[in-house]
Amino acid sequence: MTEKEFIERIKDLLLIEGDADIDYFIKIDSLANLILIQFYDEYFGFKLTSETLNELKTIGDLIQLIKEKLH
C-alpha cells in the first residue's frame, strides 16, 4: 500500500471529506478508535493500544506507526 493509497483508505474509514495529507489532523473518537484498531490488526497485524491511540494526532502519525512497527 502506497502512502497515497493509505491516506485514501484512512479518509474512507474515518469519513474524512475533502483533501487530506499527512499533516491532516484526525479526530479520534470512540468509534474511530475501534476502526483504527481493526484496520491495523487486519492489514498490518499489530495491536494499537489505548496509549498509542491517545498520542495520534495526524495522518502522518498513523503512517509513522507502521514504519516503526514493520521496519
Added chain:
Amino acid sequence: MFDISIYLPEKILTNENLKLELPDWDYLKIQDKIGIRQRHIVGASETALDLAYLAAEKIVNKKNREYIDFIIFCTQSPDYFLPTTACILQDKLGLPTNAGALDFNLGCSGFIYGLALVKGLLTAGISENLLLITAETYTKHINRKDVANRAIFGDAAAAALINKHDQSKIGEFTLGTDGRGKDNLIIQNGGTRNAYDLYAQEIEYGNGNYYTKNDLYMNGPEIFNFTIENVPPLIKKNLDANKLSISDIDYFIFHQANQFMLEYLRRKIGIPTEKFCIDLAETGNTVSCTIPIALKNAYDRGVIKSRNKVMLVGFGVGYSWGAVTIEI
C-alpha cells in the same frame, strides 16, 4: 429449548433522543457502525431486582412453582450489599423455602457462567429445576456526559427455566479469566475499597466523553483488543472440546457488545454471515442479558429450531470469558 422470558424497562432512549441532548453527536454514523437504534433504560426507582422479578414472573406459574429448587441470579447492580437478590426473589416469586439461592457477580460472560453452574448442579444431582436469571442496569452508573457508553448500554432482565432433562443438551464449556484487565471496565467508587465521592472530579476521555470515579468507565480500545486476542481461540477451544467444527454449528450467538466488534470477530474467525447473530438494534448492549435475549429471539423467529447446535459466547468485564455449545 428451555423456556426463556425477557423483561425490558418501559422507558426507551432512542438515538434521536440522545441527539436532542447532544446536537454535535453524529448518530447516523454511530447507528450504522455500532448497530444500535435504541435501548431500554430503567427509571430512577427501578432496580435489577424489579426487572428480574418481572422477567421470572412470566415463566414461574402455579404448575412449576413448587418444583423450582434453585435460583441463580447474575447482576453487577445488586439492590443491596446484602442480602443477595436471589433470596429476595425466592420470596417475591413465592418459591419453596427448600430452594437454594445465590447471586454471582459477572457482566457479559454471566449467562455462560450461569449455565456452567446450572449444569454442575444438575449433574451433581443437587437440583432438578433451576431458575437462571440475569438482570443488569448499567445505565444507572453511566455519566450523562458519557455519550460513548450511553449509546451502547441498555437495561434488561432474562430468566431461563432449566430442568434435568435439559442437562444432556448443555455441552462442554470453555471458560477463562484475566484479572489484569480489571481497570479497563470498572466502577471505582462505591464499594468497600473506595467510598462514593460526592466531590469526584469529571475526567474527559475519548474526545468529549466524561466520567467520574463514581461512574462506569470503559476503555473501549483495550476491551476491543482483549476480544480480538481472546475470542477467536476461545471459539476454537470450544469447538475442540465438543469435537465439532464451524460447519457443525447451526448458529453462533456471541455477547452482543456492538455490531462493529461482532462483525470483525465473525470475519476473523471465519463464521458465515447467515450463521452469526447480530441482535442489538432495539435493546443495545444489555451485558449478561444479551445472550438469552438473542437466543429467545432467534428461537421465536424460527432462525434456530429443535435439535440445532448453537454456540453461545460471552466475554467482557473482568476480564472474563466463556463459551458453551448447546442443543436446542
